[in-house]
Amino acid sequence: MQLGESVVALRRRGRRGSRGIRRVVDGARGLSPSVTLAWAARRATGTLPPRHENSSFTWAIADHRTTTIAWLHNYWSDAYGIDRPQLSAELFDRSGASVARWSVDLEPDETTSIDVREQCRSHGVSLPFEGQLLLRLADDKLMAGRPVQLFAEYERDDGESTGVHGQYGEMEMPAAQVVSAMRVDARGGNRTAVILMNPYNGPGGPTPMRADLTVLSADGRHQRARLPALAPRATRHVYVDEVFPDLARFLGDQPGHLRLKLPCPSSRVSTSVEYDDGRCIANHGTVDRVFDQGAGRPVESAEAGPVASAFVICDDQWETELTFPNVWGPVAGAYEAQIDVFAGDGAHLVTHAVHVPRDGLVQVAMTSVLRDAGVALPVVAHAQVSVRPEATVDEWPAAFDILVGLLRGDQLVGEVQVGSDFYNAAVPAGVRWPDIRRTRVFGRVRLGGGLRTRVFLSHPMAGIDGASIAPARPQLTLVSSDGTRKLTREVEIPVHGCLLADVTDLFPEAPQFLGESGSGTLRVRDTGARLYGFYYVESDRARTVPVCHLIGG
Structure with a gap:
């Protein structure tokens, strides 16, 4: 190893080590030193065995x-080969008090729905209610620490709805984590809320926690505030403009983004943007890549870097907007985001690059990008996003996150946070990232009563040259809500290509197959390629559109 290389390696290790120490220090600051000492003592004595339990707070x-x-x-x-899982369900109110408990027993492949309003009524919990739904499943076959995967839909009786997939559950390690990539909008009376809850249940016992909230403007300026203590399992609906009264002036005529430092891991935090016309859009944040203690990608690596996969739907009704909150790392700085757009057959259409200032945020409307490149509308396409630092650094990102928004006209009606991966390409040496080249994901389906479910599938690959890669042929399976009946078909997706289809186009018999409930699950399986996908539900009664990426367990 050359001297220069050894200095770079030492600097990388030092960066990760200092961030690890900072996590522990900030964890003690946000919980208590006694909790951190209890955790350290149990870790040193080997009395922290993994719990084969998955959980989620929603x-x-x-x-x-x-x-x-x-x-x-x-x-x-x-x-997992757990045919009939038995989950425990529990509701906690805003104060963290348990107000209802019951069990959820599932048959093989079954899809069920938990109506929180009905559960409140059946357990004598007064309305209005706000708090957390905790689901837990324990089994030796589980991978410890995984969340219970679900989709939470916030549905009004007039048909308006939004939603976000489930978050992580109880946490046992008092080490801080920053959650970011969260939109904040204060234009024209719009209000943004972040849903803060205390999930710690580790050594030292449940204890109050404190968090730090930072708001960042599109040009990278920031304001920071320390939030009041929050009781164990309690929930606080934090309106950002109440923490920062001058928020609208600070952000100006553009949206910004949020960072939330928690004293224990959470990985995802729910957010809600309430628009002045009554729209409400839920989403979630994710791990901040600057504060994250994980390694970046070596600069000298010959392999392709990670990419994020996004739908592009642009016509006389729909617009797609990609939002880049620069929380990219491990080295903070200005970055260039490159968008490569591919047609459904995988043909390359457009390359578009944008400058994203340090800590800043940039939005890109894809209709303008396509038109400027001479691409005629309507367009259904696949966008691969990659990022690169604009200055010389010793580590490039091994992971990054973006926001993908669906607009009707100029109004945002649904948005989802999307992470990156080394899709169907070699993972660089030294990067702790699994090289997964298979697909096992699913999403909910709702039909009937003016509801339509659409599915977008893409075949991403890190890098642009995919001429030698065979098309993917995933198997799609529509599963009835009781899990007893299935419809199956195969589709073909070229590398870099995509597919957008209504579930009833994929399965014409779906309305009769799903029956009166109109609900079920779509599974996507491929044993030879890592695919990405989204699904969304349109309603004749709603302006908003719940959008989510397909999820795996």
Whole structure:
């Protein structure tokens, strides 16, 4: 190893080590030093055995016109060989008090829904309600620490709805984590809320926690505030403009983004943007790549870097907007985001690059990008996003995150956070990232009563040259809500290509097959390629469109 290389390696290790120490120090600051000492003592004595339990906290609201529907699919029967999982369910109110408990028993491949308003009524919990739904499953076959995967839909009686997939559950390590890539909008009376809850249940016992909230403008300026202590399992609906009263002036005429430092891992935090015309859009944040203690990608690596996969739907009704909150790392700085757009058959259409300032945020409307490149509308396409630092650094990102928004006209109606991967390409040496070249994901389906479910599938590959890569031929399976019946078909997706289809186009018999409930689950399987996908549900009664990426367990 040359002297220069050894200095770079030492600097990388030093960066990760200092961030690890900072996590522990900030964890003690946000919980208590006694909790950190209890955790360290148990770790040193080897009395922290892994718990084969998966759990998830889901922000839950219910009143006389709105409810939360938690859609839960038995993916354990397919992925873990747990045919009939028995989950415990519990509701905690804002104060953290347990107000209802019951069990959820699933048959093989079953999809069920938990209506929080109905659960409140059946357990004598008064409305309005706001708090958390905790789901837990324990089994030796589980991978410890994984979340219970579900989709939470916030549905009004007039048909308006938004949603976000489930978050992580109880946490046992008092080491801080920053969650970021969260939109904040204060234009024209719009309000943004971040849903803060205390999930710590590790050594030292449940204890109050404190968090730090930072708001960042599109040009990278920031304001920071320390939030009041939050009781164990309690929930606080934090309106950002109440923490920062001058928020609208600070952000100006553009949206910004948020960072939330928690004293224990959470990985994802729910957010809600309430627009002045009544629209409400839920989403979630994810691990901040600057604060994250994980290694970056060596600069000298010959392999392709990670890419994020996104749909592009642009016509006289729909617009796609890609939002880049620069929380990219491990080295903070200005970055260039490159968007490569591919047609459904994988043909390259456009390359478009944008400058994203340090800590800043940039939005890109894809209709303008396509038109400027001479691409005629309508367009259904696949966008691969990559990022690169604009200055010389010793580590490039091994992972990054973006926001993908669906607009009707100029109004955002649905948005989802999307991470990156080394899709179907070699993972660089030294990067702790699994080289997975298979697909096992699923998403909910709703049909009938003015509801339509659309599915977008892409075949991404890190880098642009995919001429030698065979098309993917995933198997799509539509599963009835009771899990007893299945329809199956195969589709073909060229490398870099994509497919957008209504579920009833893929399965013409779907309305009769799903029956009166109109609900079920779509599974996507491929044993030879790592695919990415989204699904969304349109309603004749709603302006908003719940959008989510397909999820795996």
